[in-house]
Amino acid sequence: xxxxxxxxxxxxxxxxxxxxxxxxxxxxxxxxxxxxxxxxxxxxxxxxxxxxxxxxxxxxxxxxxxxxxxxxxxxxxxxxxxxxxxxxxxxxxxxxxxxxxxxxxxxxxxxxxxxxxxxxxxxxxxxxxxxxxxxxxxxxxxxxxxxxxxxxxxxxxxxxxxxxxxxxxxxxxxxxxxxxxxxxxxxxxxxxxxxxxxxxxxxxxxxxxxxxxxxxxxxxxxxxxxxxxxxxxxxxxxxxxxxxxxxxxxxxxxxxxxxxxxxxxxxxxxxxxxxxxxxxxxxxxxxxxxxxxxxxxxxxxxxxxxxxxxxxxxxxxxxxxxxxxxxxxxxxxxxxxxxxxxxxxxxxxxxxxxxxxxxxxxxxxxxxxxxxxxxxxxxxxxxxxxxxxxxxxxxxxxxxxxxxxxxxxxxxxxxxxxxxxxxxxxxxxxxxxxxxxxxxxxxxxxxxxxxxxxxxxxxxxxxxxxxxxxxxxxxxxxxxxxxxxxxxxxxxxxxxxxxxxxxxxxxxxxxxxxxxxxxxxxxxxxxxxxxxxxxxxxxxxxxxx
Numbered sequence: 001x002x003x004x005x006x007x008x009x010x011x012x013x014x015x016x017x018x019x020x021x022x023x024x025x026x027x028x029x030x031x032x033x034x035x036x037x038x039x040x041x042x043x044x045x046x047x048x049x050x051x052x053x054x055x056x057x058x059x060x061x062x063x064x065x066x067x068x069x070x071x072x073x074x075x076x077x078x079x080x081x082x083x084x085x086x087x088x089x090x091x092x093x094x095x096x097x098x099x100x101x102x103x104x105x106x107x108x109x110x111x112x113x114x115x116x117x118x119x120x121x122x123x124x125x126x127x128x129x130x131x132x133x134x135x136x137x138x139x140x141x142x143x144x145x146x147x148x149x150x151x152x153x154x155x156x157x158x159x160x161x162x163x164x165x166x167x168x169x170x171x172x173x174x175x176x177x178x179x180x181x182x183x184x185x186x187x188x189x190x191x192x193x194x195x196x197x198x199x200x201x202x203x204x205x206x207x208x209x210x211x212x213x214x215x216x217x218x219x220x221x222x223x224x225x226x227x228x229x230x231x232x233x234x235x236x237x238x239x240x241x242x243x244x245x246x247x248x249x250x251x252x253x254x255x256x257x258x259x260x261x262x263x264x265x266x267x268x269x270x271x272x273x274x275x276x277x278x279x280x281x282x283x284x285x286x287x288x289x290x291x292x293x294x295x296x297x298x299x300x301x302x303x304x305x306x307x308x309x310x311x312x313x314x315x316x317x318x319x320x321x322x323x324x325x326x327x328x329x330x331x332x333x334x335x336x337x338x339x340x341x342x343x344x345x346x347x348x349x350x351x352x353x354x355x356x357x358x359x360x361x362x363x364x365x366x367x368x369x370x371x372x373x374x375x376x377x378x379x380x381x382x383x384x385x386x387x388x389x390x391x392x393x394x395x396x397x398x399x400x401x402x403x404x405x406x407x408x409x410x411x412x413x414x415x416x417x418x419x420x421x422x423x424x425x426x427x428x429x430x431x432x433x434x435x436x437x438x439x440x441x442x443x444x445x446x447x448x449x450x451x452x453x454x455x456x457x458x459x460x461x462x463x464x465x466x467x468x469x470x471x472x473x474x475x476x477x478x479x480x481x482x483x484x485x486x487x488x489x490x491x492x493x494x495x496x497x498x499x500x501x502x503x504x505x506x507x508x509x510x511x512x513x514x515x516x517x518x519x520x521x522x523x524x525x526x527x528x529x530x531x532x533x534x535x536x537x538x539x540x541x542x543x544x545x
Contacts, residue, residue: 005069006047006050006051006054007051007067007068007069007082007084007133008069008071008082009043009047010044010047010048010051010092010095010129010130010133011082011126011129011130011133013040013043013044013047014040014044014122014123014125014126014129015122015123015126016040017036017037017039017040017122018118018119018120018121018122018123018126019119020036021033021036021037021116021118021119021122022116022119024036033118033119034107034118036118036122037103037118037121037122038100038103040122040125041096041099041100041103041125042100044092044095044096044099044125044129045093045096045097045099045100047092047096048089048092048093048095048096049093049096051067051084051089051092052089052090052092052093054067054084054089055067055084055085055086055088055089056086056089056512056515066083066084066085066525066526066529066530067083067084067085068081068082068083068084068135068529068530069081069082069084076135076196076198076199076530076531077136077194077196077198077199077531080134080135080136080139081134081135081136081196081198081530082133082134082135083133083134083135083197083198083526083529083530084133085516085519085526086512086515086516086519087263087266087267087344087516087519087520088132088133090344090348090512090516091132091259091263092129092132092133094256094259094348094351094352095125095128095129095132095256097352097495097498098252098253098255098256098351098352098355098495099121099125099253101252101355101356101359101490101491101492101494101495102121102249102250102252102253102355102359102491103118103121103249104487104490104491105248105249105252105359105487105488105491106121106247106249107487108485108487108488110157110247110248110249110250116153117154117157120150120153120154120157121150121154121253123146123147123149123150124147124150124151124154124253126143126146126147126150127143127144127145127146127147127148127149127150128143128147128256128260130142130143130146130147131143131144131147131260131263131264132260132263135196135197135198135530136195136196136197137185137188137189137195137196137197137200137222138185138195140264141178141181141182141185144178144181144229144260145178147257147260148174148178151170151254151257152167152170152171152174154246154247154250154253155167155170155242155245155246155250155254157246157247157250162245163245163246165245166241166242166244166245167242167245169238169241169242170238170242173228173238174228174229176228177224177225177228177229178225180221180222180224180225180228181222181225181226183218183221184218184219184220184221184222184223184224184225185218185222186218187214187215187217187218187221188200188215188218188219188222190214190218191207191211191214191215191218192204192207192215196530197267197268197271197526197530198271198526198527198529198530198531199527199530199531200271200272201271201272201276201277201523201526201527202527202531204272204273204277204278204280205276205277205278205279205280206278207278207280209279212279212280215280216280216283219268219272219273219283219284220284222268223265223268223269223284223287226261226264226265226268227261227265227291227325228261229257229258229260229261229264230258230259230260230261230262230265230321230325231258231261231295231317231318231321231322232291232292232294232295232321232322232325233291233294233295233297233298233318233322234294234298236295236298236318239258239314239317239318240302240311240314240315240318241311241314242314243310243313243314243317243358244308244310244311244313244314248358248359248361248362249359251310251313251358251361252355252356252358252359252491253355254358255317255351255354255355255358256351256355258317258318258320258321259321259324259347259351261321262321262324262325262328262347265288265325265328266324266328266520269284269288269328269332270331270332270520270521270523271523271526271527273285273332274332274520274521274523275521275522275523276523276524277523282332282333282334284329284332285329285330285332285333285443286329286333287329288325288326288328288329288332289326289329289330289333289443289447289451290329291322291325291326291329292322292323292324292325292326292327292328292329293322293326293450293451293454294322295318295319295321295322295325295326296318296319296322296323296326296454296455296458297322297454297458298315298318298322299315299316299317299318299319299322299458300315300319300457300458300461300462301461302314302315302318303315303316303319303461303462303464303465303466304461304464304465306465307469309361309364309365309469310361312465312466312469313354313357313358313361316354316357316417316462317354319417319458319462320346320347320350320351320354320417323343323346323350323432323455323458324343324344324346324347326451327339327340327342327343327346327432328340328343330436330441330443330447330448330451331343331517331520331521333441333442333443334441334442334443335440335441335442336435336440336441336442337435337440337514337517337518337521338431338434338435338438338440338514338517339431339432339435339436339440339441340435340517340520340521341431341435341510341513341514341516341517342428342429342430342431342432342433342434342435342510342513343428343432344513344516344517345424345427345428345431345502345506345509345510345513346424346425346428346429346431346432347428348424348502348509349416349423349424349425349427349428349499349502350416350417350425350428352416352424352495352496352498352499352502353412353413353416353417353424353425353495353496353499354413354417355492355495356409356412356413356491356492356493356495356496356499357410357413357417357492359488359491359492359495360406360409360410360413360492362488363406363488363489364406364410364473403474405489405493406474406489407470407474409489409492409493409496410466410470410473410474411470412496412499412500413466413492413496414462414463414466414467414470416496416499417462417466418459418460418462418463418466419455419459419462420459420463422503423499423500423503424499424502424503424506427502427503427506427510429455429459431510432455433452433455436448436451436452
């Protein structure tokens with residue numbers, strides 16, 4: 001096996017692009033920044049697709065595939081290792097897929113509200129990709145801080161007191177979560193003497209009983225930091241306002257920010273407390289199940305209780321995050337392979353639809369008449385007082401029948417997020433429900449039935465909330481119809497076309513998710529692969545040998 005040097009590319013590409021953009025401070029060099037930004041985004045997509053292909057075909061083990069990159073050529077567990085498997089490859093593709101539409105949409109005036117928009121965007125991509133690839137807790141913290149630092153600047157991008165208040169609130173909450181992250185990592189390192197995830201998973205079954213409570217305490221504090229970022233109730237009070245305050249392209253890429261916390265919970269819980277963890281098996285499963293279901297309930301009540309589409313979109317993100325967290329809890333408690341596969345499918349589909357919905361917010365509230373009034377979206381909240389007059393905002397092609405196109409995109413988001421047939425949201429929920437009904441869970445039936453009822457109720461609540469807004473916007477609008485540019489309607493339409501493609505190829509995608517679930521339920525696949533990751537110095541000079 002040769003080292004997979006391409007694995008580090010998703011981190012290096014946005015890092016180099018972002019660093020170069022900082023050298024172009026003159027407004028006259030804006031085209032150079034645009035070229036770097038879009039070149040980086042498309043390069044990331046190509047690399048991510050190649051890595052996904054490699055992760056799918058490498059027959060290291062049933063249901064799993066591994067690739068490694070040892071930074072500094074230090075052997076694990078002493079050096080820093082990047083790990084590619086099916087789960088991380090899937091998340092890399094999702095990041096790249098969301099980044100390109102958000103960047104295209106930003107050309108409609110949003111990028112010019114701050115000098116360093118594109119540089120911050122690249123550093124955010126770097127942090128996201130690094131968090132999905134890293135194989136040790138310390139560098140997970142480093143990449144979390146990189147993406148959070150970039151997100152602070154992006155959330156405050158523009159102007160307006162509403163955005164400033166929400167941004168400072170967001171910063172305070174995430175700084176507190178970062179402190180808990182450090183405390184949890186310190187406790188785990190004090191007990192085990194390692195921060196390498198694979199090494200940690202191998203040590204946990206053999207820990208003395210006297211040290212196990214401290215390990216569990218460290219894991220709980222660490223999970224608390226992740227769950228703040230994932231938006232689990234009652235730690236989610238900050239999220240709807242923060243996401244509503246962001247500029248549309250920023251909110252669109254933020255749709256995956258909660259999934260970073262979800263990813264970290266899934267990765268570490270299955271490694272540390274999953275099958276083979278000895279006395280620690282299943283620790284925290286009940287908390288994830290209960291917390292996930294309460295988050296879904298909170299999100300559903302938020303959707304039903306607001307007239308503001310921006311805040312509603314934030315609560316829909318919570319429903320998506322809570323659903324997947326509950327699924328992780330079921331998988332951690334035992335069994336749940338089919339349920340977890342359905343949850344991963346649902347994660348991808350709901351994230352694409354949530355991102356598309358955030359991109360629809362501003363075009364749907366374009367005029368100062370009925371549309372804006374009924375959605376209660378203020379110019380102060382979005383900081384777009386001068387955006388329509390910006391030269392970029394009128395550089396594109398105006399779309400005829402704009403209200404019809406917006407309504408079609410909105411209907412697509414509604415179908416996915418409410419779990420209505422025939423799109424991917426329905427397929428994902430059916431896969432989850434089928435796994436539960438097939439008896440794939442090792443939990444009391446009361447938990448399973450409660451989750452099923454809540455999953456169906458949240459779909460109904462989402463349908464009611466979004467239909468109410470859709471009727472107000474598209475059926476009761478009087479006067480002039482808002483002008484919509486191709487740069488604004490194209491990106492959400494492209495994201496929804498990807499959802500349609502997911503639905504058409506549902507069998508192939510579900511097969512991939514099932515293999516990912518099997519690998520996550522087999523921690524030795526990960527731990528053995530990382531521990532045997534080859535150093536360059538150990539490779540034969542002729543790679544064909």
